[in-house]
Amino acid sequence: MSTCISGLPAALTPFGRRRLTVTANDRLGAYRVLRTADPDGPRPVAGQFAMLAAVERWGGGEDERPFLPRAFSYARWQGGEAHFLLEDVGPGTHRLCELAAGDEIWLLGPLGRGFALPQSARRPLLVGGGVGIAPLAIWQDALLAEGSAVALSVLLGFRDGAHAEGAALLTNAILASDDGSVGHRGVVTDLLDSELDRDAQAAVYACGPPPMLEAVRALCERRQVPAQLALESGMACGFGACFGCVVPTRAGYVRLCVDGPVLDTGELERI
Amino acid sequence: MSTCISGLPAALTPFGRRRLTVTANDRLGAYRVLRTADPDGPRPVAGQFAMLAAVERWGGGEDERPFLPRAFSYARWQGGEAHFLLEDVGPGTHRLCELAAGDEIWLLGPLGRGFALPQSARRPLLVGGGVGIAPLAIWQDALLAEGSAVALSVLLGFRDGAHAEGAALLTNAILASDDGSVGHRGVVTDLLDSELDRDAQAAVYACGPPPMLEAVRALCERRQVPAQLALESGMACGFGACFGCVVPTRAGYVRLCVDGPVLDTGELERI
Amino acid sequence: MSVSFCGIELAHPVINGSGTFDALAAQRVFGDALHEHFPFAAFVSKTITLQPRAGNPPPRLWEAQAGMINSIGLPNKGLDAYLQEDLPELARLSVPLITNVMGSTAEELAELACACDERAEIAAIELNVSCPNVKTGLDIGADPTQLSSVIKRVRPATVKPLIVKLTPNSADVAACALAAEGAGADAVSLINTLRAYAPAPARRGGERSPGPWLGGGTGGLSGPAVRPVALAQVSAVVARVSIPVVGMGGIQTADHARQFLDLGATLIAIGSESFRDPLVAGQIAQALAA
Amino acid sequence: MSVSFCGIELAHPVINGSGTFDALAAQRVFGDALHEHFPFAAFVSKTITLQPRAGNPPPRLWEAQAGMINSIGLPNKGLDAYLQEDLPELARLSVPLITNVMGSTAEELAELACACDERAEIAAIELNVSCPNVKTGLDIGADPTQLSSVIKRVRPATVKPLIVKLTPNSADVAACALAAEGAGADAVSLINTLRAYAPAPARRGGERSPGPWLGGGTGGLSGPAVRPVALAQVSAVVARVSIPVVGMGGIQTADHARQFLDLGATLIAIGSESFRDPLVAGQIAQALAA
Numbered sequence A, B: 001m002s003t004c005i006s007g008l009p010a011a012l013t014p015f016g017r018r019r020l021t022v023t024a025n026d027r028l029g030a031y032r033v034l035r036t037a038d039p040d041g042p043r044p045v046a047g048q049f050a051m052l053a054a055v056e057r058w059g060g061g062e063d064e065r066p067f068l069p070r071a072f073s074y075a076r077w078q079g080g081e082a083h084f085l086l087e088d089v090g091p092g093t094h095r096l097c098e099l100a101a102g103d104e105i106w107l108l109g110p111l112g113r114g115f116a117l118p119q120s121a122r123r124p125l126l127v128g129g130g131v132g133i134a135p136l137a138i139w140q141d142a143l144l145a146e147g148s149a150v151a152l153s154v155l156l157g158f159r160d161g162a163h164a165e166g167a168a169l170l171t172n173a174i175l176a177s178d179d180g181s182v183g184h185r186g187v188v189t190d191l192l193d194s195e196l197d198r199d200a201q202a203a204v205y206a207c208g209p210p211p212m213l214e215a216v217r218a219l220c221e222r223r224q225v226p227a228q229l230a231l232e233s234g235m236a237c238g239f240g241a242c243f244g245c246v247v248p249t250r251a252g253y254v255r256l257c258v259d260g261p262v263l264d265t266g267e268l269e270r271i
Numbered sequence C, D: 001m002s003v004s005f006c007g008i009e010l011a012h013p014v015i016n017g018s019g020t021f022d023a024l025a026a027q028r029v030f031g032d033a034l035h036e037h038f039p040f041a042a043f044v045s046k047t048i049t050l051q052p053r054a055g056n057p058p059p060r061l062w063e064a065q066a067g068m069i070n071s072i073g074l075p076n077k078g079l080d081a082y083l084q085e086d087l088p089e090l091a092r093l094s095v096p097l098i099t100n101v102m103g104s105t106a107e108e109l110a111e112l113a114c115a116c117d118e119r120a121e122i123a124a125i126e127l128n129v130s131c132p133n134v135k136t137g138l139d140i141g142a143d144p145t146q147l148s149s150v151i152k153r154v155r156p157a158t159v160k161p162l163i164v165k166l167t168p169n170s171a172d173v174a175a176c177a178l179a180a181e182g183a184g185a186d187a188v189s190l191i192n193t194l195r196a197y198a199p200a201p202a203r204r205g206g207e208r209s210p211g212p213w214l215g216g217g218t219g220g221l222s223g224p225a226v227r228p229v230a231l232a233q234v235s236a237v238v239a240r241v242s243i244p245v246v247g248m249g250g251i252q253t254a255d256h257a258r259q260f261l262d263l264g265a266t267l268i269a270i271g272s273e274s275f276r277d278p279l280v281a282g283q284i285a286q287a288l289a290a
């Protein structure tokens, strides 16, 4: 699937949200993995996302949110099924977390620009924090399928043991946790620092909370290691219509939904 | 339970809505009978109502209604359980119709002024249309318990057979249906006319859709038969706070929630 | 959480919005329990006018998305009956009374204020200036100049604290607030309901009947839908005046109340939410104190 | 369902609200499918200003009850780049183009209108007069007199149909519409977003951080929450003017659209709902035709 990982433009997004059926929604430590059959959906590029909403009871709830759809990275694409890793942090994710097989969701996607293959001489180094590991899972799938990525390393950081169970989405991950319950006690950028000490001929792919991404950015800038960061921002539409999702770059504000969510560190002043 | 049927002021309403558990919600033809345990609730007077809302998913739904609670006549009070007869006509009744045993509801009540006993010489004649039979059921219970009501007659009208199954809430009812599928083909006021021909020493108690109530009112006025009508109007609060539920009477607008829902035909110009 | 408002000591900062709680009806319905658990730190009356008003023809209510629209039309028994019949009853409440009055001219408002001034039971007077000017059709409170001249006329009529309930249907609510302050108002309250329209719904069978649903033609929107607008107006007003502000509009929870208090409101008022839960104001007061 | 609007023939009465659909971005995302299923009968551009604007700092979005608040801040590449880069691309759409422009003075607006007048690709010009007057801080469109003088200045600059997008943050939107008509506007459109405020939410752990959430301080409320207000304003405007009216504000379904059309709106526009469902406008158009 070379177009999926080559950094070429992804397939076009079908115009209109699709009404899809949930096939599974399983607990994975502190997260859930929501799967939905998407027979007519194009294969996403790693790093792309979809706007999701439950068909029923979206626009409901105690204080009448969620109202807008929510953005989620594709975490896996397997046999016409899209997988999403969910963390319940508010009304939208809560509603999606409670869906069961057979329930329906609206999906608009795949959207955005995903990860691009490293320059040949560099080994891919995947760095994830918390629910931000999602796009790294599908990226690892793609790199492994490509076969070229023997030297691939995966470094993941979590709050605690329950969250660290999410690491099962990837293979051969080296872990860090804030409370030391799994792997290195500390932040994932400690691991990144050591990895780059060991071999700086790397291309970093990172996704996680803003402070982590800023640490990754600063580290990679200092060490002159190329890095692609999958960012987050509040989104209303996901397809460039609202101008709500901008993030500041060296070139000014860009819409993360169409010009991201993956940005090169070179484009970013800071996060 | 003489205070329940004597027309004396009902017991005070507890201040504040109560969080109650649904004990059953059974289909009855085109209707549902919702039961809820209300251990601390006072016994309602026939004709009184409660403001109901589901604890969950109220303020939700496709277009974010229902928002306000909804008014329902007590249809029965039995062993600390309140029964309500529901017809699914919109978002609020729909939500209540889908509740199951164990779900919770908010209940404020009993509210309003109910039916009052007839002058001794008159036999009670209960006239109901559609879901308006609800307050007549608890009124029949009270009259039968009182024992004084041997000559009680019950006349009920429905759209069709499925709705006519609601008649099971009362005993010894004479039926009419619009489509002739049960009982008299025609309107319930045809039955009332015949009954009053037979014996005009009656006191009429009626509840049903506005055109039916207007027909009852006009008939009773013409025949000079006293009648108490349980009316409906859109309500926001149920306890006199909003002035939204007024109906026109000879004395001007009155708030149906505190000065009704039962009004004497004498108070009404027309409906 | 006790708070001083225009020299009146209140047990907590939560009062009712005018016209959204009838303490006398509630007393008949709930009895003494109302007094034992009275939810508000002060009680604001429904709007009182010089002459009795029947209010608008029904239907008066419409449920909107995250809110409601009313066209009640200010029914009330008129000043005299209010002062004679209701006020002595209301004085049995354990909290200070605020009487809300409306007139279509400055003279009417002054007469109302003057009559309230004589009554010891009344702690403060709230002027509802959302009444349409008979000449322009606009709310008399929507124009700062007009508002200022109205309040200057009313101010000498009473020594009691004068709260001006601003209309939200104006281009610049902060300018109106400033005008009210300049003309001698002791406090401002906002927001009143937003001018709104509810079309008649399709009948059973889908047949449509174009035209308004509400007997009054148009109505006023309240409830959570208006909270973002209320917060913007309160924020703008607080930045411009130094008199206390009573914030309201879509408050349902203690969190919502804090949003207004954080902006600098001295008191907050609960309106429509009391219809859903008559005790909610008391619960919010408790949560704020915790 | 084809409809004539200011002499422009449209296939149906559903267009987009300015700033709620970027046809060029959508073309990159959806490709030719966008053209095959283009949902709108005319395409309204995002607001264009003389100079490029970066827009407001993020966060720019807040989800409200039954709606959303935005403080986008009118980012755009400026008139020249719009005319050179975007317009030729937009002309590939199969529908007429309406260019929405804003300036903080009448001269700026006239200059914008004049430049648009020269371009055959543009079928009509929409003036966004919700821009705050630099002196008063009020929307220049909120005052009928000021609005009239602005439009009188702009009118001679173009022979193309001139649509005035009224601000809803005014005391009397119908008076503004009348002023626009009197000064030569060919149509009015409404409502723009309601001025709104979103407080920063409590952080994880409940710690509160008073202050605004939005980078722009305040924002504008749109979505179903505002529909009752939009209907009231459209109803008031339709009663006063005889030029066509474009109604918008919280339209989500064909039923909602009919509520505006029943009031007398000639066209309706879909704004925020396109964010939830990019095809909704087309579905509404189909349902209206059925």
Ligand SMILES: Cc1cc2nc3c(=O)[nH]c(=O)nc-3n(C[C@H](O)[C@H](O)[C@H](O)COP(=O)(O)OP(=O)(O)OC[C@H]3O[C@@H](n4cnc5c(N)ncnc54)[C@H](O)[C@@H]3O)c2cc1C
Pocket (backbone or CB within 6 Å): A049, A066, A070, A071, A072, A073, A074, A084, A085, A086, A087, A088, A089, A090, A091, A092, A093, A094, A131, A134, A135, A231, A232, A233, A234, A235, A261, D061, D062, D063, D064, D201
């Ligand atoms: C490209 C992209 C990819 C993503 N991928 C994933 C993923 O794979 N898995 C995943 O779990 N999440 C992912 N996210 C994040 C996810 O979209 C958010 O967690 C989700 O939108 C939160 O919605 P909510 O309703 O649950 O919580 P909300 O309450 O909407 O959001 C929580 C946070 O939003 C803010 N907030 C609170 N109230 C409001 C309000 N009224 N309006 C606006 N903001 C508010 C607060 O900062 C709060 O902490 C992704 C986001 C983006 C942009």
Ligand SMILES: Cc1cc2nc3c(=O)[nH]c(=O)nc-3n(C[C@H](O)[C@H](O)[C@H](O)COP(=O)(O)OP(=O)(O)OC[C@H]3O[C@@H](n4cnc5c(N)ncnc54)[C@H](O)[C@@H]3O)c2cc1C
Pocket (backbone or CB within 6 Å): B049, B066, B070, B071, B072, B073, B074, B084, B085, B086, B087, B088, B089, B090, B091, B092, B093, B094, B131, B134, B135, B231, B232, B233, B234, B235, B261, C061, C062, C063, C064, C201
């Ligand atoms: C005292 C009293 C006793 C009652 N007893 C019973 C009973 O025992 N059983 C029972 O089933 N019902 C009873 N009702 C009627 C019941 O309250 C209504 O059927 C219920 O409120 C409808 O709510 P809904 O959300 O299901 O439908 P809604 O859609 O709220 O109401 C349906 C009707 O309301 C109107 N409507 C539509 N949209 C709106 C809107 N946005 N805002 C306002 N009105 C709208 C229309 O005319 C529509 O036909 C009683 C009513 C009263 C006042």
Ligand SMILES: Cc1cc2nc3c(=O)[nH]c(=O)nc-3n(C[C@H](O)[C@H](O)[C@H](O)COP(=O)(O)O)c2cc1C
Pocket (backbone or CB within 6 Å): B242, B243, B244, C016, C017, C018, C019, C020, C046, C047, C070, C072, C074, C100, C128, C165, C190, C191, C192, C193, C222, C223, C224, C226, C248, C249, C250, C251, C269, C270, C271, C272, C273
């Ligand atoms: C049914 C109803 C009646 C009202 N009556 C009055 C009134 O008589 N006088 C007045 O000044 N405001 C009146 N209001 C406005 C409220 O006091 C309050 O300003 C408004 O509802 C906003 O608050 P909320 O969103 O909490 O309801 C009324 C509001 C409602 C909903």
Ligand SMILES: Cc1cc2nc3c(=O)[nH]c(=O)nc-3n(C[C@H](O)[C@H](O)[C@H](O)COP(=O)(O)O)c2cc1C
Pocket (backbone or CB within 6 Å): A242, A243, A244, D016, D017, D018, D019, D020, D046, D047, D070, D072, D074, D100, D128, D165, D190, D191, D192, D193, D222, D223, D224, D226, D248, D249, D250, D251, D269, D270, D271, D272, D273
């Ligand atoms: C994110 C966003 C951006 C907008 N940008 C503009 C704009 O650039 N120019 C303008 O005139 N209106 C703008 N609007 C207002 C809309 O065109 C419309 O008037 C308003 O949103 C009400 O419609 P709705 O409730 O359907 O969204 C914007 C609205 C939103 C939500």
Ligand code: FES
Pocket (backbone or CB within 6 Å): A234, A235, A236, A237, A238, A239, A240, A241, A242, A243, A244, A245, A246, A255, A256, A257, A258
């Ligand atoms: S989310 Fe709307 S432009 Fe990016």
Ligand code: FES
Pocket (backbone or CB within 6 Å): B234, B235, B236, B237, B238, B239, B240, B241, B242, B243, B244, B245, B246, B255, B256, B257, B258
């Ligand atoms: S329902 Fe509110 S006063 Fe009757």
